[in-house]
Amino acid sequence: MNKVIALEELSSFVAPGDSLGIGGAWMASHPMAAVRQLMRDGIGDLHVIGSLSSIDVDQLIGAGLVRELTFSMVSLEAYGLAPHFRKAVQDGTLIINEISGVAINVGLDAGARNLPYLPMRDIGASQLPEVTPDAFAEITCPFTGERLLAIRAIVPDVAIIHVLRADAAGNCQVEGPMACDPELARAAGRVVVTCEEIVETEVIARNPATTHIPGFLVDAVIEAPFGAHPTTHIPRYGFDAWAVMEYADACADGLADTHIAQLASESEAAYRERVLSADKRAVLTTIARNPKTLETQGT
Amino acid sequence: MNKVIALEELSSFVAPGDSLGIGGAWMASHPMAAVRQLMRDGIGDLHVIGSLSSIDVDQLIGAGLVRELTFSMVSLEAYGLAPHFRKAVQDGTLIINEISGVAINVGLDAGARNLPYLPMRDIGASQLPEVTPDAFAEITCPFTGERLLAIRAIVPDVAIIHVLRADAAGNCQVEGPMACDPELARAAGRVVVTCEEIVETEVIARNPATTHIPGFLVDAVIEAPFGAHPTTHIPRYGFDAWAVMEYADACADGLADTHIAQLASESEAAYRERVLSADKRAVLTTIARNPKTLETQGT
Amino acid sequence: MSDYRIEELMVCRIASEVDDSGVTVLGSFTPLAYAAYMLAKLTHAQDAYLVGFNAIGMPAVELNLTGVEAAIYSGALAYWSFGPTTQTVHLGKRGLVECVSPAQIDGSGAFNLACIGDYNNPKVRMPGGAGSPEVMQHYERILVYFGRHDKRTLVDKVDFRTGQRYPLEASARLERGLLAGAIRVITPLAVLVKDDDAKPFRIETLNPGVDVTEVIENTGFELEVPTNIGTTAEPTPEQIKLLRDRIDPYATIKFDFLDAQSRKDMLRDLLQGEWDRALATSRENVGA
C-alpha cells in the first residue's frame, strides 16, 4: 500500500480548523519540515496539541495559524521564553488549555484506547484543574472507593510526526528521542509521518524492534531530509542551537515577522540550501556521531 | 548491581501463599525451568495468575501447588484439554477467577500504573462479570456520562518471566513471543527473570530496542538454558510438541503423578539431559532457524 | 470446479472477509483461520496487516505444528507486547476479522468456551475464552466456524456465555463507540448471519449441494429462511493450488473436522514428518 506523498501535498491531510497533534519533545524530533509547510500553505485556525513544545509551536503561533493550544510547556529552553507563545498569551489572542505533562500522555493514551477518559492517581494541589477544568475531573474507584483524577481523552483530528525512516506503507522506525509520538499516532484520527528517508519494507523487517509506529496507524508518508531541523534527530544530526539562537535574537530584535515570512516564502529545498551550509551539515552530523559519554564502573 | 542467582535460589523470591504471575502465552515462552523448580521445592498454596496459560499452569496444578487461579484460558491447544486444570475445576478443588483475556492485560496495566482499576469500553453480554464479580465493575465517565467497564488492578506478589538474554542488572531482551510479560513485570511486586543466557551490559546496549524489561523492574536473574522448554523460545528453539503430546498421553493414561514426580525429583540439568537428546536439540533449533514464510507481493 | 474439500470451501469463505482496511490478529492455533488469513494475503489482500503473538505486520507463513512461531517472527515489521496490541487493535477500533470456534453457539450469538454443564459444577471444564469476549465485541467482522453443523454445537441456549456481541444493530453499536458488523457462522453446511438482536440468524448462503432442510434440522435455534438463498462460492483452482501447494501442504486444516482419535493420529503423523524434515535439514546444514 503506497502512502507516499510529497511535502507539498500535506494540505490534503490537514485542514484549517483541525486539531493538530505535533510530535517531538523539548528540542528533539519535532516535525519542522511539516511545520514549515503549514506556514507555506497558511493552514490556520488550528487547535494545536503539543506535549513538550518549543520552536515548532512558537513558529506556528508566530505565523498566526493557531487559534487554540493544548500544552504543558512551550519553551526555547536555554534560549529563552518562546517569544510568540509568550506574546500571544499575554495579549490574550490565544485560547490555551494548560495541562500537566504526564496528564497529556494519559489523555492521548485514552484516545488511543477508544476511551473517553483514563484515571491517574493525582497531581497534588496544582491549580491546573482549576484553570483547565475541561481536562480534569474527579472519579471514585468502584472497587476501593479511592478518589482519583480523571483525564479527558485527547483525540487530535490529525497528527504529524517525524521519524528516522519509514516504508511506503508507513511502518516507522526511530532510534533517538520519540517523545510520546507512538501514543500520539494511536490517538489521532489521521497520521502523517515525515521521515529522513523512505526505505524498502525489507529494511524495516531487518530490525523490527525499532518500529515504534506500525503502518496500519499511518495515512501518509513524506520524505523530508533534515525534517526535524533545527531540532535534533538522533542518530542523524545534533541540535542546531545556532539557528534557534538566531530565531530568538530575531524575535527579540523585532524581526520575527521577517523571519517567519522568509520561512513561509521558500520551498523546503530552498530552506535546506539556505540554512544548511556544508559546514553546518558537517557540524550537526559530527555532533550526532561523536557522543561524549563518560565511562563508569557500574552496570 | 549483580542480581544473578542460581535456579535453586528461586525459593528466596517465591513464598508459599504468594500470588504468582507467570509469563508467556499459548505454547510460547513460559518460564518452565522456574515452574519445574517450584515443583522441586514444593512451593504451594499459590494464587497463580496467567494470561494465556498452558502446560505451565497445568503442571503446577498437577503438582498440587495451586490454591487459586486467575486466568482467561488454560489449554494444551491441539494436544487437548489441560488435564489437571480440567480435573481440578470439575472436582471443585481449585478456586478460579475467570477473566477475559484483554481484561487481564488491562488489570496488569492498572497495577503497573499504581492504580486500583482501569476502564475499558465493554466486553458485550459475557457472563464472566457475573461469575467473577470481584474483577469487574461498572463506572460512568465523568466527562461524557458513558457507562464503561472497570477492571480491578492485578498486582501479583511476584512474577516469573523467561527471556532470551539479560545482564546481571536484569535488563532483559526478547526477540520472539513476549505475551504481556512487560506489563506483568511492571505490575508485580517482585520480578524474577530466567533467561537463555546472561550477557554483559555492553551486549544489551548494542541493541536497546529489544530490551522490553529494563533492569530497574527486576529483582533476580537466573540463567536457565532451554528454560521455556517444552514451550518455544524464538529465535532459539521451536515448540517441542512431541514432549507436550507425551505429557497429554501420560495424563490420559493415568500416569500423570509419575510424570510430575519425575519432574520434581530431578535437577534442571538432569531434566535437560533426559529430555533433550542430541537429535531433539537439533530438531528444535532447526525449526527455529528455518522459518517457513511465504512470499507475497504486498508491502 | 468440484475437486475441493469442504474445509477448503470454508477457508475461502473466511478469506473473503480479510482485506487491508484493518488489522487481523491470529489467536490460538486454529489451522482453518490461519489458512484463510494466509490465503487472503497471497491473493486479494496482499497488504492485509496481520499480527501473530507479538509480531506486528507478520509475513504469510506455511502451516505446521512446531515452526509457526519462528515463521511469524521472521519478517515481522514491529514487536509489541499484548498491552499496546490489545489497547490499539482490539479495543482501539482497528480489529478487522476474528475467527472463533467455540464449543457452542446459540441463536442470540452467545458462545461458550468455558464448560459443558453448570459453570460451578461442570461436567466438562473447557479451556476458557482467552480474549474472545473482547474480540467478539470490538472487532468489525466476526466469523464463528465449526467443523460440524449439528444441534450439539448450534444449540438452543449455551451452557455459559463466555462472550456475546451485544448489541448487534449497527446504529446502536456506533452510538456506543463500537465498530458495526454482523456475526457470521460458517459451517460445512451453510453460512448464517445475524446483525439484529431482535431477529434470528438468517441463512445467508447454502454450501453447494446442501438443502435448506438439512440446515434447519441440524440447527438448535430458530433460523430466518429467505425465499432465495444463494450458494456459497466455491474455491477457485488458484485458491486450491495455493492452499495445497504452499499454505497448508500437510493438510492441517482437516484438524477441526476430525474426531478425537483421528486428531491424535493426524498429529502423530504430522509430527513425525516435521521431525524427519527438521532432522534432515539439520544434517544437511552440518554437512554444508
Add this chain to the structure above:
Amino acid sequence: MSDYRIEELMVCRIASEVDDSGVTVLGSFTPLAYAAYMLAKLTHAQDAYLVGFNAIGMPAVELNLTGVEAAIYSGALAYWSFGPTTQTVHLGKRGLVECVSPAQIDGSGAFNLACIGDYNNPKVRMPGGAGSPEVMQHYERILVYFGRHDKRTLVDKVDFRTGQRYPLEASARLERGLLAGAIRVITPLAVLVKDDDAKPFRIETLNPGVDVTEVIENTGFELEVPTNIGTTAEPTPEQIKLLRDRIDPYATIKFDFLDAQSRKDMLRDLLQGEWDRALATSRENVGA
C-alpha cells in the same frame, strides 16, 4: 577544601540524593541537575538508573549544548516512549529524584512555572510546568533549586500553583498510595526542608560562611530555625575534579546563576567552542 564555586557545592548536595533505589529521569535541560546526576553515577551511585528522553538506562554524559541527546542515546539500555515511562516510573512509584527550578516557590511548597501576575492576564507568560506537577507529587525525593536566594523567588505566595506536593506527611502520603519524602530547597545560601503541611520550611543546613539571618532576610516565607543548624557538606577534591575535568569541562552549570545578558554571552561562547570542535573533528574524520 575551599577551592570550589557555590554551584559546585549545590551540585554535590543534589548528587548526594541519587542512589540506585529508584529511577531518576532527566527533564528539560537543566545543567545543575544533569551534572549532579552524572556526578552521582561517577561516584557513589554507579548503578543509578537514569532515563533521558526515551533512553532508559542512559550512560553518564558530558554536559554541552548541542550533543547531549546523541550522548544519552549512545549506550542506552532500552527505548520507551513517554507512555510506558510516565506510567511505570512517574506514576508507578519508581521515581527517585526530581530537580525542578521554578520561577517561584512559597512556604506551602507550591511552585510556579506559569506566569508572573494574574494567570488570565499575565505580565510575563512563562513556559509552563511540563510534567512537574506529577513528578513533584509522585517522586520520592524532591529538590527545588535556585541560582539565587531572594524574596522574588522564595515568595510569600506564588502567583500561580503550577504544582504542589500535597500532602507532605509521610503517613498521609502512604495512605494515599504515594511515595513518602520531603521537599528540599537548595540555594546558594542554604538547604531548606519541609515534610509536614502544618509546619514551615526548616533550615536544614547553612552553606559554609552563611549566617542564619541572611537566609531569613532573603526568604519571603516563614522559616523554622532550629537551634543547632549544621553546615552543608563541601565538595571533595575528587568531586571537583570529576566535575571540572570530565562532567562539565565547559562550566555549563554556571548558567542558572547568571543574569540574562551574561547567559546570552555564555551561550555564544559555548556554542562557538562546540562549533569549532565539531568542525575540527569532522575535518579530521574526512582526513582520516
